[in-house]
Amino acid sequence: MTASKVKDNSQKLGELVHPNEDELVANNQHVLTEFFKKNVIEEIIEAIDILNDNYFRPQLIGFENFPERNRPETPLLLISNHSGMSFPWDGMIFASRFFPIENYGPNAVRPIIAPPLTRTVLMNPFLVPNIWKKVGAVDATSLNFETLMRQQDYNVLVYPEGVPGIGKGFNHRYELQKFATSYLRMSLSTKRI
Secondary structure, three states, X not given: OOHHHHXXXXXXXXXXXXXXXXXXXXXXXXXXXXXXXXHHHXXXXXXXXXXXXXXXXXXXXXXXXOOOOOOOOOOOEEEOOOOOOOXXXXXXXXXXXXXXXXXXXXXXXXXXXXXXXXXXXXXXXXXXXXXXXXXXXXXXXHHHHHHHHHOOOOEEEEOOOOHHHHOOOHHHOOOOOOOOHHHHHHHHHHOOO
């Protein structure tokens, strides 16, 4: 294995060990705005609501008194497991219900997601290129995670099971999979979780 492959792999898996972390985060702010479009969220939610009303019929329970941030400068982390349906419908359905009740504002969420979801056209809902990023998702790297944790506009949604959680099968929906290695590395390197 070459040194460049080791370096690329560590960045992909999320090791953020850099003396100029503040500078790195400042230079990475583009991930928050590059594709993100609030109007796309509203349009996608209209489409997903057809599925919500006729198929999934989701209910948010316990979100009536959503907690306030105890440190206003730091977003809350919402951690969830996947239901295992071979496509992350669970995250889409949750966000489609959560964004409107939070009026698309600071208590809504920006998900951090597995990079393969954004890189593969077939994993983009409705086959719309960059749809994950347009609705606020950010690729899971330590630098992106740290950048999300330093912004104050939205809370952060994490599915620590990663892709294996999506593929575990709906019959295992209540069984927690091993946390993704990248999630554990982000947790250790950023000391945020």
